[in-house]
Amino acid sequence: MMRKSANIVLLLLAVVFCYGLQISKPHYGDLIGPIPARGKLADTVVGRAFEVHAEKIEFARKLKVDQFGRQKVLTTGGVWAVVTVAFAARAESTVVSVASWRGPTGLTYDQTERLSFMNGLLPVAVDPGLPRKARLIFEVRPDQANNATLLISEKLVAALDSQAEISLGPVTITADGLPGGAVDTLDMAEPL
């Protein structure tokens, strides 16, 4: 009888211990997540396979693009955010393919897919010793422009690989609800 109840107590203890481990330890998804390489605007952020340097951010209500020789003006429900970045590969050639914009409240905006025909967007191939510039273009809500973070990684599932996290700093929102310095139309034909 004594032995039986001791067994039950032991079993209950094991259950409590396992539950404690489950709620206190990081989950699998957190363990295999990307490894952040943090930096600020105008810093050079060094990851495992590539380096990235965010030069400037521009906001615009409309984008003027060249599609197969025709001019096209793209509107958006929010505001266009265009980040000019310079990439460099470290030891071997690589392809940087994914960028997203994380707003102050955690909403994550992937790079727009509406400009897939344009040059100078991700994915870009970078080779060691040959730095390359690129534009990252996002459609964001104006309230997500302030204190945003730019996330750049080589692959969509950046498991156990480095992801550049560049904090873009404060952006004032003007009375018309747009970020400060937002232009009406930004011409994407201008050289990088």
Add this chain to the structure above:
Amino acid sequence: MLESARSRLKAWTVAGIGTAAAIAAAGVLGAFGARHEPLPVLAPASQIDIGEWLLRPLKAYVTAEKYAYGTLLKPGGKALVLEVEMTNRTAKSTKDYFDVLQAGSTVVDPATKPFIVLTRDSTMSPELHPGMPERMAYIWQLRDGAAVPASFDLTVIRKTYKPRDNLYGLPGWFNPTPAGTLTIPVGAGPAGADIQP
């Protein structure tokens, strides 16, 4: 002889009580209640919240043009176009809207998948971004020689959020189930008015 009959009776009784208890437990847990409940009928002029998306049907029409929002239609065929305002309610950009709306089989062959186009600039199935409503067009090719219907049925499919899936431990939307049906009137053409402001 008598002894064996008694033990058999005892075994049958125990098994019977166990089965009855199992069925009763299943009934209490709702195993029999979930079936055959009719789908709720949704109002076309309303906001439909299916967790991942907020939908606002705007208008439907049949077109016989060669192109509908930049998508090439079958020559000589007609296409049913449903314009709907979609808002991504999640925290991440997504294009998980391919199975959200299913047109009724009386109008559209269930095997035909719709083209889904952003009406703003006819981009084919782009990612939609959090908290930014966009007008999207679902374009179904009608059967050859089909008459223009006065209205059509639509089934709205919703998914359930799981903070961690069982394979990768990552958040996601799973288990599509019908959330309701609605009947949408088919208007005259692309210039028709929206059914809600």
